Amino acid sequence: MSINRISYTDLPQAVRLAVEDTTGPYEAATPVAEGLNNALAVKLACPQGTFFVKALPVDHRWVWTQAREAEVAPYVGSVAPALHARVVEAGWDVLVFEALEGHQANYAPGSPDLPRVAELIARIGQVECPEIPLRRAEQRLQSHADASTLSYFTGEAFLHTDLNNGNVIVNTGGARIVDWGWATRGAPWLDAAYWVIWLIAAGHTPRSAERWAARVTAWQVAPSQGINAFADASARMWAEIGGVSPDNWTRRLIEASAAWREFRSIAIEH
Structure with a gap:
């Protein structure tokens, strides 16, 4: 199943507000090549830092991978970016990670x-x-x-x-x-x-x-x-x-x- 990619502003306002409750207001949202299995994959530049945000609709067949990543995150800090927040709101499942440079x-x-x-x-x-x-x-x-x-x-x-x-x-x-x-x-x-x-x-x-x-x-x-x-x-x-x-x-x-x-x-x- 292919996934239609969307921009950050295409997310429902309630979802964006919930994300920005954890990141603070954003200054730029830049689409990235990573996250090919996600409807949304962007870097949010915020005053307190840069975050990688990936999202899927809650009814998508692969949404279970979002839950799995959230479960795994506490154990993989030595080899992976930190999970900043998980937001499930208005039909969307969103993961907010530390953005990696490189x-x-x-x-x-x-x-x-x-x-x-x-x-x-x-x-x-x-x-x-x-x-x-x-x-x-x-x-x-x-x-x-x-x-x-x-x-x-x-x-x-x-x-x-x-x-x-x-x-x-x-x-x-x-x-x-x-x-x-x-x-x-x-x-x-x-x-x-x-x-x-x-x-x-x-x-x-x-x-x-x-x-x-x-x-x-x-x-x-x-x-x-x-x-x-x-x-x-x-x-x-x-x-x-x-x-x-x-x-x-x-x-x-x-x-x-x-x-x-x-x-x-x-x-x-x-």
């Missing part, structure tokens, strides 16, 4: 951002999984993986699972990650595995992508059969998401995941 991570081969992203993934792995009702990795992958392989994905690690470079903001102090709506409990190597697909989509060979993943300690001890199973499940998942007429953005992920699956299958044969 740029979206560049995953291309040779990018100076890559070491910082590897370090970020390692730091995410050090965050203790909170006792909240997160979905489990094996549940999320069961529709695309052979039942005999699901045990490879189980674990108690706290996972982000959406390593889209648009979710990773890099500055001179390092990297932080936004958009925790798909936070998951599972095997500790899975975030590095999700990153591999995005690296291939950015121009890496599967071998190069795995070398970057290997900078994350959890990947170094991942079972080879588990990685094979994840690569296969991911290729199936992206093919299903793309359907018969995938857009260009999705096609990149379909091709990247298929290339990784082929690489892993050749490795098995040899």
